[in-house]
Amino acid sequence: MSEQGGFTASARHRDIPEASVARLPVYLRALSGLADAGHVTVSSEGLATAAGVNSAKVRKDLSHLGSYGTRGVGYEVDELVHHISNALGLTQRWSVVLVGVGNLGHALAGYAGFASRGFRIAGLVDADPARVGERVAGLTVRSIDELAEVVTTGGVSIGVIATPAGAAQVVCDQLVAAGVTSILNFAPTVLQVPDGVELRKVDLAVELQILSFHEHRKSVSGAVGA
Amino acid sequence: MSEQGGFTASARHRDIPEASVARLPVYLRALSGLADAGHVTVSSEGLATAAGVNSAKVRKDLSHLGSYGTRGVGYEVDELVHHISNALGLTQRWSVVLVGVGNLGHALAGYAGFASRGFRIAGLVDADPARVGERVAGLTVRSIDELAEVVTTGGVSIGVIATPAGAAQVVCDQLVAAGVTSILNFAPTVLQVPDGVELRKVDLAVELQILSFHEHRKSVSGAVGA
DNA sequence: GCTTGTGAAACCGTTCACAGCG
DNA sequence: CGCTGTGAACGGTTTCACAAGC
Numbered sequence: 001m002s003e004q005g006g007f008t009a010s011a012r013h014r015d016i017p018e019a020s021v022a023r024l025p026v027y028l029r030a031l032s033g034l035a036d037a038g039h040v041t042v043s044s045e046g047l048a049t050a051a052g053v054n055s056a057k058v059r060k061d062l063s064h065l066g067s068y069g070t071r072g073v074g075y076e077v078d079e080l081v082h083h084i085s086n087a088l089g090l091t092q093r094w095s096v097v098l099v100g101v102g103n104l105g106h107a108l109a110g111y112a113g114f115a116s117r118g119f120r121i122a123g124l125v126d127a128d129p130a131r132v133g134e135r136v137a138g139l140t141v142r143s144i145d146e147l148a149e150v151v152t153t154g155g156v157s158i159g160v161i162a163t164p165a166g167a168a169q170v171v172c173d174q175l176v177a178a179g180v181t182s183i184l185n186f187a188p189t190v191l192q193v194p195d196g197v198e199l200r201k202v203d204l205a206v207e208l209q210i211l212s213f214h215e216h217r218k219s220v221s222g223a224v225g226a
Numbered sequence: 227m228s229e230q231g232g233f234t235a236s237a238r239h240r241d242i243p244e245a246s247v248a249r250l251p252v253y254l255r256a257l258s259g260l261a262d263a264g265h266v267t268v269s270s271e272g273l274a275t276a277a278g279v280n281s282a283k284v285r286k287d288l289s290h291l292g293s294y295g296t297r298g299v300g301y302e303v304d305e306l307v308h309h310i311s312n313a314l315g316l317t318q319r320w321s322v323v324l325v326g327v328g329n330l331g332h333a334l335a336g337y338a339g340f341a342s343r344g345f346r347i348a349g350l351v352d353a354d355p356a357r358v359g360e361r362v363a364g365l366t367v368r369s370i371d372e373l374a375e376v377v378t379t380g381g382v383s384i385g386v387i388a389t390p391a392g393a394a395q396v397v398c399d400q401l402v403a404a405g406v407t408s409i410l411n412f413a414p415t416v417l418q419v420p421d422g423v424e425l426r427k428v429d430l431a432v433e434l435q436i437l438s439f440h441e442h443r444k445s446v447s448g449a450v451g452a
Numbered sequence: 453g454c455t456t457g458t459g460a461a462a463c464c465g466t467t468c469a470c471a472g473c474g
Numbered sequence: 475c476g477c478t479g480t481g482a483a484c485g486g487t488t489t490c491a492c493a494a495g496c
């Protein structure tokens with residue numbers, strides 16, 4: 001396939017800036033809403049409003065996927081959904097293992113958007129022997145000792161950690177050792193991963209503390225002036 | 227005191243860049259760990275490692291709070307915790323109302339870090355009459371109709387939305403109308419808020435789709451070269 | 453000598469504004 | 475004429491590199 005041949009379309013993926021990538025899922029959701037409301041096409045302005053951003057951002061973001069708009073008209077909703085899904089790799093079904101089936105783990109396992117967006121829960125595992133065997137969201141909880149097996153036989157590439165903080169790093173290491181290359185961490189702790197493993201985190205306490213900062217700032221400046 | 231006296235310390239708050247603010251809670255957590263491990267002082271390098279960032283970032287971030295380090299030595303752990311807590315407004319106890327007591331709401335209500343970090347759940351409310359009256363995490367679930375009262379009498383400034391997507395915007399509007407000025411949204415939908423209301427969101431589907439992008443990218447480029 | 457605190461440089465992301473095109 | 479796609483300007487963030495100071 002010569003030096004640059006054979007991946008005209010795929011090659012684009014490499015150049016989408018991280019900030020744009022983070023917004024594409026939001027556009028996807030906004031587009032679902034627009035499609036349900038019967039819209040066939042949408043302008044950057046319309047999509048921007050639905051997604052809670054501004055239209056320049058939408059156009060810049062979409063330009064990274066290619067030129068799929070029509071000047072004077074806008075974007076075709078269905079087509080755009082297709083191109084964004086492509087860019088995000090949502091045309092294939094990714095398998096996920098969820099570690100930690102406590103309160104939060106239960107909630108995550110039961111989350112409908114999991115399956116509806118093309119993610120398959122390949123397994124639920126927990127370190128607590130009392131929980132092993134329990135049925136959650138149609139699956140049987142397995143022992144943490146079987147983690148590697150679940151990952152291998154389930155073709156798992158994404159791990160979700162919903163354990164207590166103290167167990168998270170060990171679990172993380174086990175996931176990486178088993179071959180998982182993307183991890184979503186809900187445990188309130190900082191995790192270390194080797195290069196090449198994508199790590200994202202969701203942290204209630206951090207979010208609340210950021211909001212606290214803004215409340216505090218308002219109350220300080222509000223007490224004086226404007 | 228003197229020319230601009232009265233808020234020598236507090237005035238700093240206004241100038242902390244958003245990116246720094248988002249990292250301060252992470253430093254706080256890392257510092258707890260270091261304190262538990264018996265460290266009295268820590269260098270920017272040590273804190274950086276514990277927090278998963280680099281040391282230049284730590285120094286820049288901390289410099290926004292003031293000059294609390296000792297050259298040649300580092301920062302005193304306790305003192306730093308104190309200054310960061312101050313900057314984040316964690317010296318006062320913020321009251322939170324949690325709307326939506328489904329699977330996720332249960333998990334959030336039960337989250338220990340809620341209380342331990344100085345946040346008080348002033349009330350749990352739900353729209354489902356079947357859930358009203360239920361005891362969750364030591365609190366009685368109240369009707370959504372009582373939201374405004376909970377906010378007012380509880381001195382609530384932060385609202386957490388854990389409802390289904392369809393209900394989130396209505397709940398959000400009610401929170402804002404009741405006087406809440408910071409909102410943390412767990413519902414998988416884009417919310418609109420007026421200026422002056424701080425909105426943050428946590429979205430499992432978005433996080434998974436971002437990870438999907440990176441997995442996809444790896445599998446595409448991995449198939450060809452390096 | 454070792455580490456902070458910080459200007460300066462490099463980088464990235466956002467916004468502007470308009471040429472290009474349906 | 476309206477809206478996309480995009481260079482160019484701008485602002486914020488990260489990184490560099492070193493002078494200042496314990």
